[in-house]
Amino acid sequence: MRIDPAAALEGHFAVPGDKSVSHRSLLLGAVSDGETDIRGFGRSADTLSTLEAVRTLGATVDDGETITVRGVGLRGLQGGGLDCGNAGTLARLVAGLLAFQDGEFTLTGDESLSSRPMERIAEPLRRMGAQIETTDGRLPLTIRGTTLTAIDYELPVASAQVKSAVLLAGLGAHGRTTVVEPTPTRDHTELMLREAGVRVTTRPTSVSVDPPQRLALRTVEVPGDFSSAAPFVVAATIVPESWITIHDVGLNHRRTGLLDVLDRMGARVGILTRRRLGQEPAGDLEVRAAELTATTIGPAEVPALIDELPLFALLAAHARGTSRVRGAEELRHKESDRIEALVDALRAIGVRAKAHPDGFEVTGVPARPRGGKVEARGDHRIAMLGAIAGVASREGVDVRGFESVSVSFPGFHDLLEQVSRR
Numbered sequence: 001m002r003i004d005p006a007a008a009l010e011g012h013f014a015v016p017g018d019k020s021v022s023h024r025s026l027l028l029g030a031v032s033d034g035e036t037d038i039r040g041f042g043r044s045a046d047t048l049s050t051l052e053a054v055r056t057l058g059a060t061v062d063d064g065e066t067i068t069v070r071g072v073g074l075r076g077l078q079g080g081g082l083d084c085g086n087a088g089t090l091a092r093l094v095a096g097l098l099a100f101q102d103g104e105f106t107l108t109g110d111e112s113l114s115s116r117p118m119e120r121i122a123e124p125l126r127r128m129g130a131q132i133e134t135t136d137g138r139l140p141l142t143i144r145g146t147t148l149t150a151i152d153y154e155l156p157v158a159s160a161q162v163k164s165a166v167l168l169a170g171l172g173a174h175g176r177t178t179v180v181e182p183t184p185t186r187d188h189t190e191l192m193l194r195e196a197g198v199r200v201t202t203r204p205t206s207v208s209v210d211p212p213q214r215l216a217l218r219t220v221e222v223p224g225d226f227s228s229a230a231p232f233v234v235a236a237t238i239v240p241e242s243w244i245t246i247h248d249v250g251l252n253h254r255r256t257g258l259l260d261v262l263d264r265m266g267a268r269v270g271i272l273t274r275r276r277l278g279q280e281p282a283g284d285l286e287v288r289a290a291e292l293t294a295t296t297i298g299p300a301e302v303p304a305l306i307d308e309l310p311l312f313a314l315l316a317a318h319a320r321g322t323s324r325v326r327g328a329e330e331l332r333h334k335e336s337d338r339i340e341a342l343v344d345a346l347r348a349i350g351v352r353a354k355a356h357p358d359g360f361e362v363t364g365v366p367a368r369p370r371g372g373k374v375e376a377r378g379d380h381r382i383a384m385l386g387a388i389a390g391v392a393s394r395e396g397v398d399v400r401g402f403e404s405v406s407v408s409f410p411g412f413h414d415l416l417e418q419v420s421r422r
C-alpha cells in the first residue's frame with residue numbers, strides 16, 4: 001500500500017470500539033446469565049475471532065448493529081477447539097475461563113500468535129490447580145477443566161492479559177483470588193466484572209475477586225479505541241497545519257499514557273468533553289499540529305502506552321533531540337518483535353534510530369523524514385506506523401503487508417484518506 005504525504009489532517013470523526021473492551025464484553029457475556037447487548041462493538045479480525053470462539057463454546061450471538069450475546073452461565077461453556085487467529089487477548093483471557101469448565105478445549109492461532117509466550121498464563125493457572133498444557137510454552141494449548149483454588153499471584157511481567165487470565169479463573173475458584181501488579185496495567189477486566197455484579201476489591205497495587213454465583217452484564221457501551229485514535233493523534237501532531245477532533249474515545253487513564261508523553265513533548269491535545277460509558281471514562285480529543293521536544297519513557301510508564309510505543313517512535317523522529325524508551329522488553333513479545341520492527345521502519349524512511357534489549361532511542365529533527373519502504377511484519381501496529389509515517393513524509397511510504405491493519409482497524413485506510421488534505 002502506497003501512502004502519499006498529506007498537507008494536513010482535518011475533520012471530525014470517530015474510531016471503532018475499543019478492542020480490549022470488545023473482547024471482554026463477548027467473553028463475559030458468554031458466561032453471564034441472560035442476554036448482554038453490546039453497543040459500539042469494535043469489529044475487526046481479532047474481535048471476530050472472539051465472536052466465533054464464544055459461539056463454539058455454546059453462547060448464542062446475534063450479530064447486528066448491536067451485538068446480543070445469550071450467555072450459558074458461569075460454568076456452562078462447552079468443550080471444543082478454538083481458533084484464536086491473531087488474537088493474544090482471546091487466547092490468554094479465555095484460558096482463565098476454560099480452566100474451571102466441564103470439558104476439554106484446544107486453542108490454536110495463526111503463525112504470529114503461535115510464536116508468542118503462553119507459559120505466562122499456564123503457570124499461574126496451574127498453581128490454581130488447572131490442567132493445562134502448552135506446546136513448548138506456546139500454542140497449541142490444551143485445557144481440561146477442573147476444580148480450582150484461589151491464589152495470591154504477583155505478576156512477573158506487567159501484563160493485563162496475564163492479570164485477566166488469573167482473575168477470570170478466580171471466578172470459578174474456591175476462595176478469593178488476588179493479583180499483585182507492581183506496575184498498573186489496563187483494568188478493563190476489573191471494571192467490567194464489577195459491572196457484571198462481581199465483588200472486585202482494588203488496592204493501589206493489587207486486585208482481588210471473590211467467586212460469584214452468577215454474572216449479569218446486561219449492557220456494554222464500548223468507547224472508541226484509544227489505540228485506534230492514537231495514529232490520528234500522532235499524525236495531526238506531526239503534520240503541520242493539522243486540526244482534528246476525534247469523538248467518543250475511551251480515556252481510561254491506564255490506556256492514555258501517550259497523552260501524558262505528548263503533553264511533555266509540547267503537543268497540543270485537548271480533551272473537550274468527558275463522560276462515562278458504563279465504568280469506562282471517555283471524551284472527545286482535539287489535536288492540532290505542534291513542534292515537539294524529545295523525552296524519555298521509563299519502565300513505570302510503559303504499560304499505559306504499550307501499544308502506542310511504535311507511534312511514539314514516530315513522534316520522536318519529529319522532535320528536537322534524542323528520545324529514549326527503557327523497560328519495554330515486552331515489546332519483543334507482541335504480534336512482532338516491535339523493537340526491531342519499529343527501528344527498521346524508522347531507518348527505512350531516513351530516521352536515526354537504535355534498538356536496545358529493552359527499548360530504543362530515536363534522534364529527531366523537526367522536519368519531514370524522506371520516506372521509503374516499511375515492512376509491516378504481519379503486525380497491525382507496525383502497518384499503521386508505516387502509514388502515518390507516509391502522510392508525514394516528504395516522498396511517501398510503501399507499506400508492505402499493509403493488510404494486517406484489519407486485525408484491529410479494517411477501516412483505517414479509508415479514514416486516513418478521508419481526513420488527509422493533499
Ligand code: S3P
Pocket residue numbers: 019020089158159160161162164185186306307330
Ligand atoms: C491487552 C493487553 C496488552 C496489549 C494488548 C491488549 C488486553 O497486552 O498489548 O494489545 O486487552 O488486555 P499485555 O497485557 O500482555 O501487555
